[in-house]
Amino acid sequence: MKLPLSIDITVRSGKAYLPTLYFNERHHLNFAREPVLVVDLTSEAAFEALVEAVRKKMEEGNPLMEVPEDPGEFRRWLKKIKSTSPEAKAAGFKSWRPFAKKARAYHIGFLEDKIIVTMSGPPKGGWLVYDPKKTREFPPDTPLEEVVRVIWEDICSTPELWEEDAP
DSSP states (O other): OSSEEEEEEEEEEEEEEEEEEEETOOOOOOOOEEEEEEEEESSTHHHHOOOOHHHHHHHHHHOOOOSSSSHHHHHHHHHHTTTTTTHHHHHTOOSHHHHTTTTTEEEEEEEESSSEEEEEEEOOBBOOOOOEEEEEEEOOTTOOHHHHHHHHHHHHHHGGGOOOOOO
């Protein structure tokens, strides 16, 4: 596994969406794109399925992505790419805002010296904002199941993440 490595998980209506996070070295930015792994969190083996999905994204890594060099072109490109959400699309939504209304975001950052898990609170103005009070840090050799369990416990304690809501 090449470090650093980032994995995003967005949860809504009993499903977890894990997009492929592409990385641009020049700007040090990650971009969520397809393919998106979808995990049914209502099955009996949901926790294990979530761990396996994270493991699969770890193996996939963060593929490199080129972006326009020209600052004006880059801004236009960034605006276009941010107007689409692979997670919302995978859930059958046309745009991010209605998808995000009953969603939570989770991020796992694998660094050389630690693993960081960040978790969002309720959406604010259509955005899922990470809550610093919910951030957890682990030693780099922590078993993956222990890292994902923190996310799983937050998912299980958030009733609106289990509500069915059609696009």
